[in-house]
Amino acid sequence: MPLDRMIEKAYDLVEKRRVELIGDGMYNVVGDHGTYTVAQKIDGTVDCNCPGFARRGKCSHSLAVMMLNQPSLLKSVRREISRASDRAETERARM
Numbered sequence: 659m660p661l662d663r664m665i666e667k668a669y670d671l672v673e674k675r676r677v678e679l680i681g682d683g684m685y686n687v688v689g690d691h692g693t694y695t696v697a698q699k700i701d702g703t704v705d706c707n708c709p710g711f712a713r714r715g716k717c718s719h720s721l722a723v724m725m726l727n728q729p730s731l732l733k734s735v736r737r738e739i740s741r742a743s744d745r746a747e748t749e750r751a752r753m
């Protein structure tokens with residue numbers, strides 16, 4: 659999955675409230691293929707128990723938790739995504 663797509667997916671998880679705090683730095687994330695547990699460590703790094711994270715060290719679930727904890731990051735992603743959809747609409751209007 660390209661990074662852009664992953665960021666979009668993570669943003670979607672946050673917006674749809676599919677990220678739930680279940681305990682001390684522990685989150686339940688309801689993904690498309692199952693519910694995963696994301697743990698945020700003291701140093702701010704995140705860990706997810708999904709197969710994608712095990713393979714690549716990153717995934718949309720852990721990104722979603724990072725966004726949830728960094729409002730400025732969430733804001734800039736929101737801006738990027740609305741800009742991208744504006745562009746898509748302009749292109750559609752031209753056709």
Ligand SMILES: [Zn+2]
Pocket residue numbers: 694706707708709710711716717718719720
């Ligand atoms: Zn994951």
